[in-house]
Amino acid sequence: MNIFVCLKQTPARDSVICFADHGKWIDESGLTFELNEPDAFALEEGIRLREGNGGEVVVVSMGSERTIAVIREALAKGADRGILIESDESFRVDAFATAKALAAVLSKESPDIVLTGLQADDLGFGQTGVILAELLNLPHASIVVKIVEISDGSIQIKKELEAGWFQNIDMPLPALLTIQSGTNKPRYATLMGIKKARKKPVDHYSIRELGVESLMSQTIEHLYAPPKTKETQFFEGSSREVADKLAEKLKFEARIL
């Protein structure tokens, strides 16, 4: 099977994020970047698919030079080959523009299955996979919690719906799946894996040579801290002091106790 997994590099989850002076984006200097956490589940699913069905896992990412780190990480965990689409803007473009670039690369390949994470922890669109399926003319399922069966050019998956409901979906291959987070336990890279990863091939493309317009249709005008909907009373002091204050409030003000 030709298995493709799309990965994004995002600021580390616990990052303290500051705004850039112009107020239209964040200040990226001083941030550490890592593999977007939801994408780790898609990568793990891809590697398991290869372990069960044979074939190749190819990881694709778009971003500036630092993005090579997530490709190396994926190769160390067991992916076979990487593709980096070089773009300095990647991290702030809308999902349609990202999907166009990914589609330009994937249409040169012949995937049997394309996997993405549920959403990115930065912009949180959760759209790239769905749009990519449309651009590649593939059937898709989103928020997949399990690959139930693969047989004879078709796949059955279990998908999550709202409020604890699920549904199985059958579709022909090739297909695209967006993988729900938490559905597997992503493996760690081994020392041997890291060593092997250095020899694995990584193709580089630039946005320009792919002929993808870098045109964005959505413009961020302004970033700001979300307004508070409630006036929070914060308690300060030692742990004992804040605990006593909070307990008192719960008793006398909130009348809970």
Add this chain to the structure above:
Amino acid sequence: MNILVVAEHHGGKWHKMSWETLAAGQVVAASLNAQLSVLVLGSEIEPLATELATHRVDRVFVAEHELLAEYSSDGYTVAIQQIVKRISPDLVLFPHSYFVRDYGPKLAARLNRSFLNDVVDIDAEENHIRFTRQIFQGKINADVTFSDAPPHFVSIQSGAYRGDALEPADNFAPVEKINVTIGPADIRTRYGEWFRESKSKVDLSTAEIIVSVGRGIKDPEHIPIAKELAEALGGELAASRPVCDNGWLPLERQVGSSGQTVSPKLYLAIGISGAIQHVVGMKGAEIIAAINQDPGAPIFEIADYGVVGDLFEVVPALTEAILAIKED
């Protein structure tokens, strides 16, 4: 200017976010003096169309087709694409439901447009509409505009507008049937019945006090400190998604968009950052108290009481303090 709202139902029952989205449509239409239409798709949906017509809208569109009897991303994309081409709306509003997450961006792409999802506010003035959405897991608000030509596709986050604030119609709005052409070959996926994993034994929706743990708890061996606090308060123990995904607490204790929706008197969030998927499940709580290490955690936007600190110290201390008060 024309605004189209796509209302959503499943099996003849409305998705409640349809009303919130229609309310958003009414607000934007009023400030722009725009025409507002609402669309319902499906099979045998006349009663639904009639119900839509009782609200203040200029037109109700009904697209009936047997292949729309159940949701499919392919079917909905083909149908709505034809309708958008025919009635040329400038702005199409969707509820940010699981269905819309599944087909909305695909539909927009088919019409060579982007899709803006999870919008929490719309600021509409003459010739200028600004949409607000949250990024970085709720830590930052972004005001976004479209720079390309209409139609623009936007989904509205749950709870952003009030469904009960909908304005009724003076007279029934006209209901117009709209034909769509769909063939069986258009739909590449086969959808099975909806099912639930197991009957949930824990009903958190009636709990008066909930102590909920998030990924800040770090390790399953720390769960007991939260459990002890819940017991001291006489409440139920709940969790955010990552905790249940890791198997530290059973799924039946999960609060949020994929779990239970709760509205207790007290919701005490421990080590929960407050991502939107969690917040939609608990923001109806009367009192929200949060303990978190990160002063920038979005949970503090909605908290009545906040403690910025080490939960491993504060939580046991709080349990003691509560037991002491109860003994008095």
